[in-house]
Amino acid sequence: MITILPQTDKEPLNTIGYCAGICWNSPVDDKEKNVKRAKNCIKSGHGRVAEYPDVFCIIEGYSARCIRELYTHIIGTTRLQSSTRYVDAKNMDVDKEFYYPFKDEAADVYRDGLKNIMETYTKLEELGYAKEDAANILPLGMETKIVWKINLRALMHFMNMRLCTRAYKEIRALSLELKEKLRALSPEWEWISDNLFLPKCEAAGYCDEEHSCGRKISKKEMLAAIEEWQKIH
Template identity: 45%
Template structure:
């Protein structure tokens, strides 16, 4: 299991912030905290998605595979940005890696771990023989763990939830995303309220499953 740390730059009162931003454009009193909160709830219920983009989320995501982080990067709506552990400067002689859950027998584990060990030894030998670390790093597998600092807004995360909370999404991504929203809920009470309102798999929003191969949670569209 990886680790996600929600950074203090993350908006602590997302619903109220939406209400304050909307209130400015509606000519309302934004000094009243209760009215701001209620206005924010109204925006959410009315699906006024533009205000979602004012809510900032910054997090450290650590211990997940480079493969799943590549998929995380595909959600680029709302101009998110990120930094990732360097394969040019970080020493990966003994890198940590993810073992898929379908690898269960001792023989399978041996094959998998031996392949990783071979890559690890090769990296060390190449660097000791004079090959630049940035070039030896071409051998690194997508199964190695990595660390990123990620910044995005709620609208981007809502879009992500529609795809990645689906039962048919890649298993590691589902684990990553569920941990992500778990940590957001621990960040403040407003996140506890906001998340179940807006972060749902697409079938829960549509009322049916649009996938060709359904998990059966919702009926498929006829």
């Protein structure tokens, strides 16, 4: 579950247009003009302007593995995470507090494995070891919680990468949830979500993944088509 925090800028386009307007000596007291200016800046690829609005959110109920993938995004973002030193994992519910990509018999096998791990965790604590030591056995599939801050420019890139079908399904689900939560926040976020929070192929018009899902023309095919067109014209 993702909770958008009140520190999130509800008028990100107004903020962008305001800042850009100051640099152009333009009047900045008209919100409509600020929004229009912001959209033009973004569409023209003036990326720096999108670094002014920040998103603050709590992300919970996603696995530590998924959050580890999120952590590979280091530019324009920061986070605090649930402590594995001080939070006691002893009573974690193996049915509800772990990511389950499996069904039927496979889910049972996975659940048994989780139970074993959690029993070992508890035994280590009973043998007198601190939570921070016992925590070394915890699996990547366990749910965790972070407070995440990311600026709009970095978030656009994050969405381009993580809404792509090549991204793992859990982080794609996280990206989709964040997109929908922000979309509901204000009309400005609705525009941003619909126009800028897109998989990278939708943003670029072609796919640069080696193993493409085929939704868009590959980069190689696109370059070959341009070459053909240039030969004719």
